Amino acid sequence: MSLYAASVPQLKKMLNNVDKWLEAAVEHAKSKSFDPNVLASSRLAPDQYPLTRQIQAIADNAKFCAARLTGKEAPKHPDTETTIDELRARLRAVVEYLDTFTEADFADSKGRLVELSFMPGKVLSTADYLNEMALPNFYFHVSMAYAILRHNGVPLGKMNYIGSLNLKDK
Amino acid sequence: MSLYAASVPQLKKMLNNVDKWLEAAVEHAKSKSFDPNVLASSRLAPDQYPLTRQIQAIADNAKFCAARLTGKEAPKHPDTETTIDELRARLRAVVEYLDTFTEADFADSKGRLVELSFMPGKVLSTADYLNEMALPNFYFHVSMAYAILRHNGVPLGKMNYIGSLNLKDK
Numbered sequence: 001m002s003l004y005a006a007s008v009p010q011l012k013k014m015l016n017n018v019d020k021w022l023e024a025a026v027e028h029a030k031s032k033s034f035d036p037n038v039l040a041s042s043r044l045a046p047d048q049y050p051l052t053r054q055i056q057a058i059a060d061n062a063k064f065c066a067a068r069l070t071g072k073e074a075p076k077h078p079d080t081e082t083t084i085d086e087l088r089a090r091l092r093a094v095v096e097y098l099d100t101f102t103e104a105d106f107a108d109s110k111g112r113l114v115e116l117s118f119m120p121g122k123v124l125s126t127a128d129y130l131n132e133m134a135l136p137n138f139y140f141h142v143s144m145a146y147a148i149l150r151h152n153g154v155p156l157g158k159m160n161y162i163g164s165l166n167l168k169d170k
Numbered sequence: 171m172s173l174y175a176a177s178v179p180q181l182k183k184m185l186n187n188v189d190k191w192l193e194a195a196v197e198h199a200k201s202k203s204f205d206p207n208v209l210a211s212s213r214l215a216p217d218q219y220p221l222t223r224q225i226q227a228i229a230d231n232a233k234f235c236a237a238r239l240t241g242k243e244a245p246k247h248p249d250t251e252t253t254i255d256e257l258r259a260r261l262r263a264v265v266e267y268l269d270t271f272t273e274a275d276f277a278d279s280k281g282r283l284v285e286l287s288f289m290p291g292k293v294l295s296t297a298d299y300l301n302e303m304a305l306p307n308f309y310f311h312v313s314m315a316y317a318i319l320r321h322n323g324v325p326l327g328k329m330n331y332i333g334s335l336n337l338k339d340k
Contacts (some may be wrong), residue, residue: 001171001280001297010301044214045320110171115340122337127171131180132335139306140331143313150215151321161310165302167292170285 003069003126004106006132011062012098014142017163019056019091021149021156022084028154036084042148050142051148053079055087057141059094065134068114070105091170121145173239173296174276177304182268183234184312187333188228189261191326192254193320198324206254219311221318222247225257227311229264234269235304239296241273255302293323 029036044051049057056079069072075097081087114129116122124133142161150156199206207270213220219227226249245267251257255273283293286303294303 001173001176001300003171005297006301007171008178010306013302014306036303038184043177044317045323048320095193096315113338119335119337119340123340124335124337127175128336131176132172135305135330136180136184136309136332139309140313140316140328143310145213146310147314150218153215158310162303165289166298167289167294167295169284170283170291170293 002103002106003109003130004101004103004129005069007065007069007130008098008101010066011138011164012095014138015058015091015098016094017160018142018145019088019095021146021154022055022088022091023154024156024160025149025154026084034155037082038155039081039152039154040084040087041151042152044144044148044151049146050079052087054141054145054148055090056081057091058138058145061134061138061141063094063097065138066101066131068129069109069112070101070133071112072105072107081083172273172276173279173300174271174273176324177235177239177300178268181235181308182265183333184215184308185228185261185268186230186264187313187330188259188312189223189265190233191316191324191330192261194326194330195319195322195324198320202323207252209319210254210257210323212322214314214318215322219314221315222257223290224311224318225253225260228308229260231304231311232251233264233267235300235308236259236302237269238299238311239279239282240271241278241282242275280329286329 026036026038040052042051063074078089081090109126112126113123114126146156146161184265195209197336198207210222211220233244247260251260257316279296284299316326322324
C-alpha cells in the first residue's frame with residue numbers, strides 16, 4: 001500500500017465530509033432560529049478546543065500530513081476564522097492544496113524522515129508518522145468536530161462521517 | 171507499507187490507551203465520590219451510543235479489522251458488559267487476540283476482498299477497507315469514548331490519546 005493511497009484520497013474525502021457537516025450545521029441553526037456562529041465557539045469541555053479550533057486542526061493535520069510525507073513546504077493559514085463560512089473556506093483551501101498531489105510526489109516518501117517541532121532531536125519514519133500521529137490526530141479532530149455538532153443537535157449520522165466507499169460488485 | 175504495519179500495532183496501542191483512560195475514569199469517580207459505572211451509560215447526544223457501546227464498538231472494529239484483512243474468523247463477544255471493569259476486560263481480550271497476528275498472517279491480504287454485512291453484493295479491496303472504513307470507524311469510536319470521558323471531567327489530554335511514538339534519534 002502506498003503512502004499516497006493511505007493518506008491523500010481519504011484526507012480529501014473527510015475534509016469534504018466535514019464541509020458538508022458545517023453546511024448542515026448552518027441549516028440546523030436557521031431551522032432553530034439561532035446564529036450558526038454560536039456553534040463555532042461550542043466545546044465539549046471547558047479546557048478542550050471549541051469547534052473553530054477543531055476545524056483549524058483538521059485543516060492543518062491534513063495539509064501537514066501531505067507536506068511532511070513528500071518533503072514539501074505547506075501553505076500558511078493564520079487561524080483568523082471566526083465564522084462557519086470562513087471555516088468552510090479553510091477546509092476547501094486544503095482540499096485544493098491536496099488536489100495538487102499525485103502518487104509521483106510520494107516516490108521518495110518511504111525513505112524520508114519526519115521532524116516534529118515539539119520533539120526536538122527526534123524523527124519518525126514516514127510510515128510511523130502516518131500511522132501513529134497524522135491519521136490518529138486527523139481523525140481525532142474530525143471526530144471532535146462531529147461530536148460538538150451532534151451534542152448541539154445537528155442531525156448527522158455515521159454515514160455522514162464515513163462518506164463514500166470505493167465499493168465493487170462481488 | 172504493509173497492511174499489518176498499518177493496522178495491528180496501532181490498533182493494539184490504541185486499545186491499551188483506552189484501557190488506561192478507563193482506569194483514569196475509575197480514579198476520577200473515586201476522587202469525586204460517584205459510582206464509576208455512571209460513566210458507562212453517559213453519552214454526548216440522546217441518540218448516540220453511550221460509553222459502553224463505544225467501547226464495545228472499539229473492540230469489535232479492532233478485532234474485525236485484523237480478521238477481515240487476513241480472512242480469519244473473529245472471536246465472538248456478546249456485548250454483555252455493564253461495568254467499567256468488564257469493558258476493560260473486553261479491550262484486553264482483543265489485545266490478546268491481536269497478539270496472535272504476525273506479518274505472516276497478512277501475506278495474502280493484498281489480493282483479498284472484504285464483504286460487509288450491511289452492503290450485500292458489494293466488496294472492498296483490503297486497502298480500501300482499511301483506509302475508508304476500518305481505521306476511520308475505529309478512531310471515531312475511540313474519539314467518542316475520549317470525548318465522553320473529557321465531557322464528564324476525567325483528566326485526559328492529547329498525549330493520552332496519541333500514546334507512545336516510535337521515535338528515533340535524528
